[in-house]
Amino acid sequence: MASVQKFTAKAVPWELKHIERTIANPTNKDIDFRKTPLNYSLIPQREMSSYEYFKKRKSQLSCYNRADVKVLAGWVVTAPQDLPIEKHKIFFQSVYDFLTNRYGIENTIxxxxxxxxxxQPHLHYLFTPVTADKKKGGFKICANEVITRQELRSFHPDLQTYLKSVGINATIQSGITKAQGGNKSVRTLKIERNIKHEQEQKFIIINNRSYDNNRGRW
Known part of the structure; x- marks a missing residue:
């Protein structure tokens, strides 16, 4: 249903270009560019690019000056399979509201x-992981203190509760394992599709060899 990643400062520009579809020569075979105009952003109108806003927000916070520091985090939330297509927009808007309440609209990149x-359609939500700086005061960027094990355990149940409170009845946690066909992340679906493609290619190769060995007879 949802998965989270963390990014270093070096990775931020590429990640933003990827989700905003501004890469000059994209190589992602999963993208159907005929449908790209159907993508849309949920952030409020700003007088600067997402990357400029990220740099501005980062400059307002305490942050270690190391290349390995994760300065951006991102949830990918997939539309549940039991959710009617006509409710996708209200679902994603509600998920966005949940996430901004959780991590702060000012931290939403x-x-x-x-x-x-x-x-399935999915939402990419990128944010600066901000928490209180208990030693120096103010606020700091610290992904490890924001995306904790407890956060990962509570995220899905909290999202499920919130969606029900706004009248959206969709299966966030179905109790069905992924192996049994439960909710799957976008990454999982891509991996399964690639495995299926590889198996199909192996089947074709094996059958072609059988055809050759039998001198053109099946």
Whole structure:
């Protein structure tokens, strides 16, 4: 249903270009560019780019000056399979509201709904992981203190509760394992699709060899 990643400062520009579809020559085979116009952003109108806003917000916070520091985090939330298509927009808007309440609208860098990739539509929500600086005062960037094990355990149940409170009845946690066909992340769907493709290619190769060995007879 949802998965989270953390990014260093060096990775931020590429990640933003990827989800905003501004990469000059994209190589992602999962994208159907005919559907790219169906993608949309949920963030409020700003007088600067997402990357400029990220740099501005980062400059307002305490942050270690190391290349390995994770300065951006991102949730990918996939539309549940039991959710009618006509309710996708209100679902993603509600998820966005939940996330901004949780992590802060001021820390929200981008929130992009993708309808142009394989699998279910999904939301990319990128934010600066901000927490109180108990030693120096003020606020700091610290992904490890924001994306904790407790946060990972509570995220899905909290999201499920919130969605129900706003009248959205969709299966966030179905109790069905992924192996049994439960909710799957976009990454999982891509991996499964690639495995299926590889198996199909092996099947074709094996059958072609059988055809050759039998001198053109099946």
């Amino acid at each position: 981008q929130a992009m709904v993708h309808n142009d990739e394989s699998g």
